[in-house]
Amino acid sequence: MKKFNLYSLFIFCVALVFTGCDGEEESEVLQNRKIAGVAINVSGFGKVQGEPEDFDNLEESELSILANELTMEVSENSIEDASLISNFEVVKTFNGGEEILVDTFEALPFTVNLSDISEFVSGLTVTENDLKIGDQFRFTVKVNQTNGESYYYQGQSFNLTVNCFADLNGTYSVTNSVCGSGSTGTIPPIQITETPDGAWELETADGGLLQYCTSNPLVNGGKITVICGEVQPTSDVDYCGDYGIGCIQGGTWNQETGVLELILNDDFFGNGEYTATYIKQ
Known part of the structure; x- marks a missing residue:
């Protein structure tokens, strides 16, 4: 059976939380921990589906895109320190490559909607004609702080694999x-x-x-x-x-x-x- 290599998701810590042995140690550590300023919820749905010309050679076959959409809804879970936050960005990568800005938002909540395949490949070095089964788009929320630091919510990324149509519901x-x-x-x-x-x-x-x-x-x-x-x-x-x-x-x-x-x-x-x-x- 042919196996496709799906890109691994690497989860980066956006907040380090330690527990000390006593109250004084814990307090000292917590005072020095780094926080993103806000915890978020990400919901929605997305897909990129097509029909390959050659089902026996999916990794090389040209693809006719049949359906693509992304609705990524980002809302606040809890605020740690709103004064730290400058703005939010949604960034995308393709097959783990260069980070590309999708949009910038001044506050929560916000929604990203993509409905055309040109929006998925915009800013990338590939075009619609280059897409193959198994390629992966990853959409991630990034918070920029007023001090110039940035944090990624990698654990809540939207990860869409270019795929054939399927409905198992x-x-x-x-x-x-x-x-x-x-x-x-x-x-x-x-x-x-x-x-x-x-x-x-x-x-x-x-x-x-x-x-x-x-x-x-x-x-x-x-x-x-x-x-x-x-x-x-x-x-x-x-x-x-x-x-x-x-x-x-x-x-x-x-x-x-x-x-x-x-x-x-x-x-x-x-x-x-x-x-x-x-x-x-």
């Missing part, structure tokens, strides 16, 4: 190769919903292994990325990182039949590699 019946339709005979229908940046949230991401193949009632939810029908490997499953349950190795999505096939791995219960099938209802 819906309710699914689920079976897996460990216990079929569950140890009691039934795995209830599960929901799959789109995330704001074009990934897919699975109410149960391990094919029901933890909740329905064992006596453990915990729900093992997670998130997947699908690029032109191929599920990308991920450990973004609730009980994968610490326990090795339901780690996703790959899989496929068939837009025509509505069938999602996942290849997973289980270390905790000793099942090793197994598969799960999700069928849209």
